[in-house]
Structure formats: structure tokens, C-alpha cells
Amino acid sequence: MTSTPNQSTGHPKGLYVLFATEMWERFNYYGMRAILVLFMTKALLFDKAFASNLYGSYTGLVYLTPLIGGYIADRYWGNKKSIITGGLMMALGEFILFFCATLYHTNEQLSTFLFFTGLGFMIAGNGFFKPNISSLVGQLYPKGDKRSDAAYTIFYMGINVxxxxxxxxxxxxxxxxxxxxxxxxxxxxxxxxxxxxLVQILFQKKYVVAPDGKELGQVPAGTPKAALNPLVIGFGLAAFSALMIGLFYVDAKVFSFLTYLLIASVLFIAFIIFSDSTLSKIEKQRIGVIFIVAFFVIFFWSAFEQAGASLTFFAAEQTQRDLGFLTVPASIFASLNSIFVVAFAPIFAWLWIKLGKKEPSSPTKMAIGLLLLALGYFWIAFGVKDVSSSTKVSMMWLIGMYALHTCGELCLSPIGLSLVNKLAPLKFGSLLMAVWFLANAAANKFAGILSSLYPPGTAEIKQAADAGINLQPILSKTVSPTAAELAKLKDLKIPFEYQSILGIQINSLYEFFMMFVVMAGIASLILFAITKKLQKMMHQDILD
Known part of the structure; x- marks a missing residue:
């Protein structure tokens, strides 16, 4: 077969086309994510708890819509059309947010409408883009090709550039x-x-091809002509975008339903897949592994995604960012993880190959990832222990935490993407990739909820002081607020009591960060314990 020589000399050129396309999309997503909660709290003047929950709703829906986009790609549009359509919708969403940020101080009502509309378009567009480009990476290689883990790690570098x-x-x-x-x-x-x-349009046809040379991502055979009618597509995209805008607004402002929707989605997809009589027992066991590991990564990402929420607040309020010649914007700390990925990814790609037969199984790598995440939070918890909310700490605590989190991510995320590709039957390829992102959806929603437990910081304490209230003794429970102080704090949207989870009160930043240490640590230990069982269900000998 013509692709055999290339297997020994390197990777297909199509991998680098997908690398570039994904790189620009991640520039768009992570750049916007880095400033989103700051825009909500500093420009739109939302309180931290509401901004955190809004962040969770947005990022949760971002990872939920790939279920729909993956299904439409599998059945009607193919990967190529879905990627281009999704990318254009996300670009439109960003430009709507540009006008929102231009008008917020002169027309609050219109700005609020544009805010939800722009994020709604981002949510809808991501649904078509995300599962399809990840799915194409695996299709560049023959089944069982040993380069696939390394390919996803290289692709992951594109994400993080x-x-x-x-x-x-x-x-x-x-x-x-x-x-x-x-x-x-x-x-x-x-x-x-x-x-x-633009990159995808120019280079898809020539380079994004299967091992036999055929272009990947084409419209599936037997697709009804009506599904490709421009009017039908336009109307469908408009309706889908309107639905996402409405769902986002309702979850944020009216009733938080997303958690229930996520559970229903899992059950619905599991029913569709496991009721398919054409699947063999071995295929169903492999699919079961995908669902099990997806459950565990919820605990990883719900802690990891604090980068766009509570850790941004921490960087803004309690991190010493003044270098003398430059004050580092708080949002830039969100780039540390990606910088470390670019630096560490080649090392991990080399390590898995170097270990040879001693290489850990995919579930074991993912358990290691959870353990490293817990260690990262233990590091920063140690850094803030016995530190008052008015004291700013060294940047080394955030930098060290992000370094450990990155090592954990490289053990979990690209390995998980590769695992889904290897275990998923071809007919359910994009849909099962969407299941992987469904775990991300649940994790991101949970991340917003956990971020809302972030203790009041220097900004709230100063705001209360400006209103004539000394918040420190109230927060430390040494005095109780008066009725007049309670009224003022309510008007200022400042919580005067710390939040609790499972009945355990979060009284300090140390306890807030230790919450993630315990959560990720327990998940890691359980996954280590069931690794051998998962390996049997994977039937690795047949895959090899």
C-alpha cells in the first residue's frame, strides 16, 4: 500500500493542515475565554458568583453541542462542510461580542442582547467544528497504526500554540x-x-486524505439532496443558533437546567449505541470503556477549567503581577498551560515511544493525569496557607501549579482522544468523539458551580470598605453584620458568608484549593484500581 513508506518516515501532511486550523480556532476560543469573566465583572459589572455560573453554562454548552454537530456530520454533511460552517459561525459570534463590548456603556439593553447572541453563535459553531476536526486526525492513519498516539500529541501542540x-x-x-x-x-x-x-478551505482537498489517497470528510453517500440545499442549511443554522442563544439565556437567567440536559444526553446516546444490533459484544465493551473513562475526566476538567474562572480571579486579585517595568495582565496567566504543553508535549510523545512494552495503558496514563492535577492544587494550596485575602503572593505558585496541571493534561487529554478513536466503531466515530466532549460539557458546568464557591477577595473587601463596612471580621465570624450592613452588602452583591459544598464550609483560599486536591485524588485512586478491568474490556490484542 502506498502509505507504508510514509508510516516509517513521519506523519501525513494532512496532520499539519489540521494542526494549523485547530491552532487558529484555539487562539479564538482561549483568547476569548481568558478575558470572559473579567469582561463580565469589570465591564458588565456582574458579581463573581453569577459570572462563574455564566462561565460554566457557556463552556458547558460549548462542549455539549458537538453531540448534534457530530451526528449531522456522520449522517449528512461530512467533516469538511461541518468544520468550515462551524468556523464561520464562531467568527460571527466574536464580531457580535465586539459590538457588545463597544456598546455596553451607552446601551445596556442592546449590549446584553448582543452578549448572549454572540456567545450563542460561539456555542452553535463549536458544535460543528470541534468533534469533526478531532475525528479527522485519526482517519489519516490505518487502524492499529502505532503513530496515532504521537499524532494526537502533535495535534494537541497545535491546540496549545x-x-x-x-x-x-x-x-x-x-x-x-x-x-x-x-x-x-x-x-x-x-x-x-x-x-x-481559510487554511481548511485552501489545503483540505490536497492534503487531508486517507491512507489510500482519498479525500477525507466528504458528504456521506446516500445523503438526501434536501439536506444540502443552501436554503435548508441556512434556515437550519439560524434555528440552531437561536436555540443555543435561548438555552444559554434560560440556563443563566431563568432556570439552571443544563445538568439535567447533560444526564439525559448521556442516557439517550447510550441507548442509541447499545441498542444497535449490528455491534458485536467486543465493540460494545470497547464503547463501555469510552463511557467509563469519560466519567472520570469530568473530575479532571472541572478542576482544570478553573483556569478561566476562579484562577483568573486569583491572578487578578491575589497574585503579585508588578514586575517593575511591566504589570502582567491577569488574563495572560491563562496562556501558561498552553505554553507548557508546547514545551512538554515532545517530551511526552518521546517518552511513550521510549518506554516500549513498559508503556502504561491508556487508563493508567489518565489516572496519572488526575494525580498530577491533585498535586498541582496541593502546591498552590500550600502557597496560600495562612495568607490573608489582602496579601498578594508570588507568581511562582500559579506558574508551578500550571506546570503540574499541564503534565497531568498530557497524560489524559491527547491519550483520551486517541483512545476514543481506537475503540470507536467507524459508524459511530464522530458521535463517540462527541461523548468525549460531553464529559467536558459536564465538567465545565461543574467548574462554574465550583468557582462560585471562591471566597470573597480583595475586590469585594475594598468595595465593602468604600461603603463603610469592614468585611474582614464579618468573614472571620468574629462579629455579625448589622441589619444596615446586610442591606448594603446585598445591594453591592457581596456574599458575607463563605459557601459550602457537601456541608463542608469553604472558609479560605487554602480550603478552596484543597477541595480540588481531595476530589481529583480520590478519582485518581479509583481509576488506578479499575485499570486492569478496563484493559480487558479494550481487547488491546485485537486492536494491535
Whole structure:
């Protein structure tokens, strides 16, 4: 077969096309994510708890819509059309947010409408883009090709080159201390997304091909002509976007239903797949492994995704960012993870190959990833222990934590993507990739809920002091607030009591970070315990 020589000399050129497309899309997503909670709290003046929950709803829906996008790609559009369509929708969403950030101080009502509309388009577009480009990576290689784990690690570097550049560029453009400048961060994200679409359009046909040379991602055979009618597509995209805008608004403002929707989605997909009589017992066991590991990664990402929420608050309020010659924008710390991925990914790709027969199984690698995540939070918890909310700590605590989290991510995320590709039957390839992102959806929603437990920091304490209230003794429970103080705190949207989880009160940043140590640590130990069982269910000998 013509692809055999290439298997020994390197990777298909199509991998680098997908690398570039994904890089620009991640520039767009991570750049916007880095400044999102800051835009909500500094420009739109949302309180932290509401901004955290809104962040969780948005990022949760971002990872939920791939279920729909993956299904439509599998049945009607193919990967190529879905990727380009999704990219254009996300670019439009960023430009709508640009106008939102331009008008927020002159027309609050219109700005709020544009805010939810822009994020709604981002949610809808991501649904078509995300599962399909990840699915194409695996299709570049023959089944059982040993290069696939390394390919996903290289692809993951593309994700993180964009993830590193996005927060840096958007941070310096938008997070300047002047809320009016946030609009330039959104504008930069929109331009980056258009560049990603352009790369895919120009190079898909020539380079993104199967081992036999056929172009990947084409419209499936037997697709009804009506499904490809431009009017039908346009109406369908408009309706889908309107639905996402409505769901996002309702979950944020009316009733938080997303958790129930996620559970229903899992059960529905499991029913569709496991009721398929054409699947063999071995195929169903492999699919079962996908569902099991997806459950465990919820605990990883719900802690990891604090990077866009509570850890951004921590960077803004309690991290010493003044270098003397430059004050580092808080949003730029969100790029640390991606910078470390670019630096560490080649090492991990080399390590898995070097270990040879001693290489840990995929579930074991993922358990190691959870353990490293717990160690990262233990590091920063130690850094803030016995530190008051008015004291700023060294940047080394955030930097060290992100380094450990990155090592954990490289043990879990690219390995998980590769695992889904290897275990999923071809007919359910994109849909099962969407299941992987469904775990991300649950984790991101949970991340927003956990971030809302973040203790009041220097900003709230100063705000209360400006209103004539000394919040410190109230928070430490040494005094009780008066009725007048309670009324003022309510008007200022400042919680005067710390939050609790499972009945355990979160009284300090140390306890807040230790919550993630316990959560990720327990999940890691359980996954280690069931690794051998999962290996049997994978039937690795047949895959090899």
C-alpha cells in the first residue's frame, strides 16, 4: 500500500493542515475565554458568583453541542462542510461580542442582547467544528497504526500554540485596565477564526486524505439532496443558533437546567449505541470503556477549567503581577498551560515511544493525569496557607501549579482522544468523539458551580470598605453584620458568608484549593484500581 513508506518516515501532511486550523480556532476560543469573566465583572459589572455560573453554562454548552454537530456530520454533511460552517459561525459570534463590548456603556439593553447572541453563535459553531476536526486526525492513519498516539500529541501542540498565543494577544489588547478595550480582544478572536477557516478551505482537498489517497470528510453517500440545499442549511443554522442563544439565556437567567440536559444526553446516546444490533459484544465493551473513562475526566476538567474562572480571579486579585517595568495582565496567566504543553508535549510523545512494552495503558496514563492535577492544587494550596485575602503572593505558585496541571493534561487529554478513536466503531466515530466532549460539557458546568464557591477577595473587601463596612471580621465570624450592613452588602452583591459544598464550609483560599486536591485524588485512586478491568474490556490484542 502506498502509505507504508510514509508510516516509517513521519506523519501525513494532512496532520499539519489540521494542526494549523485547530491552532487558529484555539487562539479564538482561549483568547476569548481568558478575558470572559473579567469582561463580565469589570465591564458588565456582574458579581463573581453569577459570572462563574455564566462561565460554566457557556463552556458547558460549548462542549455539549458537538453531540448534534457530530451526528449531522456522520449522517449528512461530512467533516469538511461541518468544520468550515462551524468556523464561520464562531467568527460571527466574536464580531457580535465586539459590538457588545463597544456598546455596553451607552446601551445596556442592546449590549446584553448582543452578549448572549454572540456567545450563542460561539456555542452553535463549536458544535460543528470541534468533534469533526478531532475525528479527522485519526482517519489519516490505518487502524492499529502505532503513530496515532504521537499524532494526537502533535495535534494537541497545535491546540496549545493557539491556546498560548490567544490569551497573550487578547490579554494585552483587551485586559488593559480600561474596560472599553475588551472589544479588541473579541475582534482579534474573530480574525483568528477566519484564518483557521481559510487554511481548511485552501489545503483540505490536497492534503487531508486517507491512507489510500482519498479525500477525507466528504458528504456521506446516500445523503438526501434536501439536506444540502443552501436554503435548508441556512434556515437550519439560524434555528440552531437561536436555540443555543435561548438555552444559554434560560440556563443563566431563568432556570439552571443544563445538568439535567447533560444526564439525559448521556442516557439517550447510550441507548442509541447499545441498542444497535449490528455491534458485536467486543465493540460494545470497547464503547463501555469510552463511557467509563469519560466519567472520570469530568473530575479532571472541572478542576482544570478553573483556569478561566476562579484562577483568573486569583491572578487578578491575589497574585503579585508588578514586575517593575511591566504589570502582567491577569488574563495572560491563562496562556501558561498552553505554553507548557508546547514545551512538554515532545517530551511526552518521546517518552511513550521510549518506554516500549513498559508503556502504561491508556487508563493508567489518565489516572496519572488526575494525580498530577491533585498535586498541582496541593502546591498552590500550600502557597496560600495562612495568607490573608489582602496579601498578594508570588507568581511562582500559579506558574508551578500550571506546570503540574499541564503534565497531568498530557497524560489524559491527547491519550483520551486517541483512545476514543481506537475503540470507536467507524459508524459511530464522530458521535463517540462527541461523548468525549460531553464529559467536558459536564465538567465545565461543574467548574462554574465550583468557582462560585471562591471566597470573597480583595475586590469585594475594598468595595465593602468604600461603603463603610469592614468585611474582614464579618468573614472571620468574629462579629455579625448589622441589619444596615446586610442591606448594603446585598445591594453591592457581596456574599458575607463563605459557601459550602457537601456541608463542608469553604472558609479560605487554602480550603478552596484543597477541595480540588481531595476530589481529583480520590478519582485518581479509583481509576488506578479499575485499570486492569478496563484493559480487558479494550481487547488491546485485537486492536494491535
Amino acid at each position: 493557539g491556546g498560548a498565543l490567544g490569551p497573550i494577544v487578547c490579554g494585552f489588547l483587551g485586559d488593559t485596565g480600561n474596560p472599553l478595550d475588551f472589544k479588541w480582544a473579541f475582534f482579534a478572536g474573530g480574525i483568528a477564526m477566519l484564518l483557521g477557516v
